[in-house]
Amino acid sequence: MTEGGPELASEQRRHWQETYSVHPGMYGDEPSAAARYAAEAFRAAGAARVLELGAGHGRDALHFAREGFAVHATDFSRTALDQLSATARAQGLGDRIATTVHDVREPLPLADGSADAVFAHMVLCMALSTQEIRSLVNEVRRVLRPGGVFVYTVRHTGDVHYGAGTAHGDDIYEHGGFAVHFFPRHLVDALAAGWRLADVHAFEEGGLPRRLWRITQTVPD
Template identity: 55%
Template sequence: MKTGYVELGRAQQERWQTAYEQNPSLHGAEPSAAARWTAELFGAAGIDDVLELGAGQGRDALYLARQGFSVHATDFSEAALHQLRLDAQRDGLDDRVTAALHDVRDPLPPADATVGAVYANVLLNMAFSRAELRSLVNEIRRVLRPGGLFVYTVWSTEDRGYGKCSAIGDGLYAKDGFVGRFFDLDLVHELADRWELRGADGYTEDPHALWRVTQAKPHPVS
């Protein structure tokens, strides 16, 4: 790889910041298919608090709040979070949604075992090394309460864009200044180590083929 991961992460943060500044509705206002599915799962599990990582401008965070969840949304773009806060205030959801600037390469802010559920839509397939991915998943397990759920979605190696972008090393690909990774099942299972893997389901949300992965933090053995 031509640049170190620190430099790569900084460059991607600037790239996303610019994209969000230029388009106040970059991903649209409608929630993702993952958010709709996840809201049903979390509701059925009796969860009421959600930590969303990589929330962007908040389309999923706002949807989850409308479904009655208390949502703490994080992203590494202040421009994205500014739009999220404006939309939450406009919709009268600022009592259910909080937003904080945070780079998930750093330790997560919550204390140990204090979060009911963590949600991350197309975050883990961004410009992370495999070591950074393992560290992030370990942090998520740390902050979840026993039995807490982690749902994430990532691009699949079945995606039609796989192999058509510029490879930059360590399984990462670049296109139009953005860098990401496509997941196969081996990587999904690697990141599920020390978890209860509840499901790894393939689905399509145009134009991408994705994995939707559900993991639970095990209860301690008595």
């Protein structure tokens, strides 16, 4: 466990809820570059049903829906998901997006093998311990069908904020109120054990910029 443990998790949940309340649509309307890539990867794999973890107010979930996928969007912020649902209805996409309030520390709310693809943009690198991350990836594997695709992004130890701010142990540092678990490469490789690791792509996002990896792995057929 991290030094912050459940208290850090609860504090981060409050922080994100307040952030979405004060800054609705804080990430804008345009999908992330990672989501654009994921939509193409999912289509190439013949996916129809996409689970998004940590969907927030929905810029990427809405993109997946516009691309023709049936989307199940989860987040631990009810405020964010309410914003997502309202936007989906306004854009005529309400029938393509389902939402569930969910904390990724808990088992995923899907049956075994019921998803074709899973997307998680900067969710695995939140204030999760390494063991919680491993458990989450195991859950992703459980809900994916054979041949299913998992695309996720994480900030890594080459990021400018790695080692800055308040240290919580387990490569977690809090800066500006947000706690981040920065990934070393060996953790990416460990999480891909038993999968097919297709790609680890380095990219930058935002004004700092944030330095991330975009990982694509698939469940063997």
